[in-house]
Amino acid sequence: MPKQIAQRVTSPPELEATSEAEQMYLITVAREDEQGHDGPVRVALIADSLGVSVPSANEMIRKLDTRGLLEYEPYHGVRLSDAGRRIADQVLRTRRLWATFLADHLGFAPKDADDQACHLEHSTTPEAADRLAKFLGNPEAGPLGRP
Numbered sequence: 001m002p003k004q005i006a007q008r009v010t011s012p013p014e015l016e017a018t019s020e021a022e023q024m025y026l027i028t029v030a031r032e033d034e035q036g037h038d039g040p041v042r043v044a045l046i047a048d049s050l051g052v053s054v055p056s057a058n059e060m061i062r063k064l065d066t067r068g069l070l071e072y073e074p075y076h077g078v079r080l081s082d083a084g085r086r087i088a089d090q091v092l093r094t095r096r097l098w099a100t101f102l103a104d105h106l107g108f109a110p111k112d113a114d115d116q117a118c119h120l121e122h123s124t125t126p127e128a129a130d131r132l133a134k135f136l137g138n139p140e141a142g143p144l145g146r147p
Helices: 020-034 043-050 054-066 082-106 110-120 126-135
Strands: 070-073 077-080
Touching (some): 020 043, 020 054, 020 070, 020 077, 020 082, 043 077, 054 070, 054 077, 077 082, 082 110, 082 126
Antiparallel strands (some): 070 077
């Protein structure tokens, strides 16, 4: 896992004030970035990824833009702000730590471990994530190979 993520011992203040649904929008944009998406991520792509309507996605995106977590460019798409990136990184770190635990210690297949970890990522405190990281030996990547 990237050192700036793996060594974080506190969460950004915005994390506690961000709902699970809001976090899902942020990590959806972050994952598109990880997969090499260049430029703003289209609202329709986000809506499709999350299984919501485009108008619903547009409403949440505008809310996150107002809060400074996303940068919305009408008719082009969205990018993560610095604050949004911090939250997404923390949530993805936690998800990948849980996925590693589930795959390495409970025998889940990597994809199944990632699916299960999605349920745990939002309810894990930063302190618990740090302890989990230490228990796992501070892994550099999750079971699907992502940092």
